[in-house]
Amino acid sequence: MHRLVLAFINSMRALKHLAKHEKAIQQELVLFFVSIPIAAVVSPSGLSFLLLTGSVLFLILVEVLNTGIEATCDAVSLDFHREIQIAKDCGSLAVLISVILVAAVWLYTLWGVFFG
Numbered sequence: 001m002h003r004l005v006l007a008f009i010n011s012m013r014a015l016k017h018l019a020k021h022e023k024a025i026q027q028e029l030v031l032f033f034v035s036i037p038i039a040a041v042v043s044p045s046g047l048s049f050l051l052l053t054g055s056v057l058f059l060i061l062v063e064v065l066n067t068g069i070e071a072t073c074d075a076v077s078l079d080f081h082r083e084i085q086i087a088k089d090c091g092s093l094a095v096l097i098s099v100i101l102v103a104a105v106w107l108y109t110l111w112g113v114f115f116g
Contacts, residue, residue: 014064024063024095032056042113055105062098066091 018025035056043049069091073084 018064018067022063022067025060025067028056028060028063032060042110044109044113048109051105052109055102059095059098059102062094066095 035053039049039052073087
């Protein structure tokens, strides 16, 4: 149980840092908190609500991992290295894929609500 408490404390420290210093995380957290009431109103089912809000949480998860990759790369070297560029670009691609997923889930659900 002690390890779980320590892990939770570490996670909250990371969340606090990211929410304070990372613009993308700040925007995505706002998106998440705005998405909750909107999803509650437009969702035709509980599962739909979970998909809508879960897709935004997934985006935040990928953004957190991308930020971790970038921080690790910057800790290794601030000089240009092709391998570091590839690692950072892969993290960026993962975020883009997550954004596409969020858009697809929301558009599909909203289309069904308004035109289905």
